[in-house]
Amino acid sequence: MLLQRVQQMCNSNKSVTINGLVFKTQKSLKEYADFIKSKYTFDDAISSEDKQFMLKLLRQSDQFNIKCPSDNPELAVGKALGGTVCWYLINEVTGEKAGISTPHAIKCAFGGSASIKDLVYEFKQAARETVVSQINKFKRDQVTSDDKYPSAISGAMLTSNDVHVDHGPPNLFDNILFQFVTKERINPLKIGLVEGNGGRRTFVKQELRDKWSAYHEANADLRIVSIDEHHELTTKPRNDWAGYIDNLK
Numbered sequence: 001m002l003l004q005r006v007q008q009m010c011n012s013n014k015s016v017t018i019n020g021l022v023f024k025t026q027k028s029l030k031e032y033a034d035f036i037k038s039k040y041t042f043d044d045a046i047s048s049e050d051k052q053f054m055l056k057l058l059r060q061s062d063q064f065n066i067k068c069p070s071d072n073p074e075l076a077v078g079k080a081l082g083g084t085v086c087w088y089l090i091n092e093v094t095g096e097k098a099g100i101s102t103p104h105a106i107k108c109a110f111g112g113s114a115s116i117k118d119l120v121y122e123f124k125q126a127a128r129e130t131v132v133s134q135i136n137k138f139k140r141d142q143v144t145s146d147d148k149y150p151s152a153i154s155g156a157m158l159t160s161n162d163v164h165v166d167h168g169p170p171n172l173f174d175n176i177l178f179q180f181v182t183k184e185r186i187n188p189l190k191i192g193l194v195e196g197n198g199g200r201r202t203f204v205k206q207e208l209r210d211k212w213s214a215y216h217e218a219n220a221d222l223r224i225v226s227i228d229e230h231h232e233l234t235t236k237p238r239n240d241w242a243g244y245i246d247n248l249k
Helices: 001-009 026-038 048-058 103-109 118-143 175-184 206-219 227-233 241-248
Strands: 016-018 021-023 073-077 085-090 097-099 163-167 193-195 201-203 222-226
Touching: 001 201, 016 048, 016 193, 021 175, 026 048, 026 103, 048 073, 048 103, 073 097, 118 175, 118 193, 118 201, 118 206, 118 222, 118 241, 163 227, 175 206, 175 241, 201 206, 222 227, 222 241
Parallel strands: none
Antiparallel strands: 016 021, 073 085, 085 097, 163 222, 193 201
16 A cells, blocks of 8 residues: 555654654655545546645645635646646635645645745746747747857857857846836745646746736847856846845735
């Protein structure tokens, strides 16, 4: 039986108890949570026992009340963009859905938590995943053969393997996203994220994905640089995300 197997794997002093089941490692709890999720597909009704277990687990997340400020939320599985089955919290009053991370809830259950820096990073990664098709299209249109291509920064001739698509100044990716967020008065900590292709996360709401995609397409000045030049650019200071979020409170 799965539960007996994961209990045998437990070997740490720290333990988490949910519905009378004791988990001594994050791995054992994740395996059991994954087992529950594997029983369901899109729109399946969730048994009361599984719903109770998963809600108790997900409530351990420091993002639970942000994602779904509801006393008695519904729980459902749904399909992300890439077909991945994931958990959604559903506000019983408004009907709004918000994706929530099971691995993060497990981390919190064992005493961990996410910093604002970590959560903003997840938001940025979701924003990039939302527009990656635009970036890939630019690369396909520009890099069409085995010829060499000039870097927009140094002018050095690059092979197709050395090419990286970057955002030209002043509208660097972080700048465009920060402008969009401040314009729309978005709090990155309150945006529902869901796993898509390859475990990469994107925004739950299609309306937000569409609005951000349109803004990025209208403002991004994509260019070809080398991979090394891109890495040098990403080490430079960016916008004051923490200050912006603090001012929203």
